[in-house]
Amino acid sequence: MKSRFIPWMLLLLWLPAAAAQYKTALPGYHYEFPRDHFNHPDFRTEWWYYTGNVTASDGHRFGFELAFFRQAVQRQPEQNSTWDVRDIYLAHLALSDLDGGEFFHAERMNRAGPGIAGIELSQQRIWNGNWQVLWNGSDQQLHAAEDRFSLSLSLHPEKPPVIHGEHGLSQKADGPGHASHYISFTRLRTMGTIRLKGKAYQVSGNAWMDHEFFTQQLSAGQAGWDWLSIQLNDRTELMLFRLRRKDDSIDPYSAGTYVDARGKSFFLRAGDFSLTPPGTTWTSSATSATYPVQWKILIPKLAISLEVSMPLKSQELSGQTEFVPNYWEGSISLSGHKGPAELHGLGYLEMTGYDRPVNLAW
Helix, strand or coil: CHHHCCCHHHHHHHHHHHHHHCCCECCCCCCCCCHHHCCCCCCCEEEEEEEEEEEECCCCEEEEEEEEEEEECCCCCCCCCCCCCCEEEEEEEEEEECCCCEEEEEEEEECCCCCCEEEECCCCEEEECCEEEEEECCEEEEEEECCCEEEEEEEEECCCCEECCECCEEECCCCCEEEEEEEEEEEEEEEEEEEECCEEEEEEEEEEEEEEEECECCCCCEEEEEEEEEEECCCCEEEEEEEEECCCCECCCCEEEEECCCCCEEEEEHHHCEEECCCCEEECCCCCCEEECEEEEEEHHHCEEEEEECCCCCCEECCCCCCCCCEEEEEEEEEEEECCEEEEEEEEEEEECCCCCCCCCC
């Protein structure tokens, strides 16, 4: 599929010069829904991530990911043809068969062309080929299929969207513009069908949706991040990210969000929590990256203590493009306490920059 498009090395040569054409994420952005659930062509990079944990009627457990990316190439091409490349559209699809002990993933890349890929408010749709999200109000339907497995899921938000960060801005590094506008649905009731190896599973559970748009985010000194979305049994949620610097220190712009049972969100600064791996690791045979596979979370101001474990260690998406690096993203389980009360939950963990530094600092 990649051979049908502009060579990536050439594309990467274009991108630094193109950055000045786009807006940067700055304080004071006025959010408006449903508009902000869709395309932002004034910003260079944008993504929509759906992750979730579901259980079949027979008890079989799955994790899933469906992600769409838009990477701008140029605002106004010299020609004006259906086949002009203004944006590159990428998508990732993954299924974690937690009880079967297998991980499946696929990727695709397209230009818009005559309706091949896109994001359209007027159509209430995000798509890349036959992988798509269809919106109806705030309800969302995911449909994606490849040779080995498929997803057809209906998602209903049980809480309003959350805007992360402060003043409408999720700051990722020092200086104006090193930030994103970042929106999440933190608890999406999920029902539908997963097909795997010819067998259909009727599933239900919870999903999470992240949408970020920005033009430049990381700084040159940052190597990658560890990000978690967590849904707990007391109907609260957590988003935490830990930014790692190339000198192995943790960046002070690491942050998070706590969402209470009513849907009210609270910003967490780097000093409000700790996210540390105790030392257990897994090494990928595909990329030689070594990932932590156990984590401890402490949030003293909320009296929360959690331990993170992976039901399936091999959940790495490898073989990615230069724009989207190799990364580990998969289902996690959590147990611990909030004060004296026991706490448990499920979530997703993303780890980047373990094979080479992430390049999102153009």
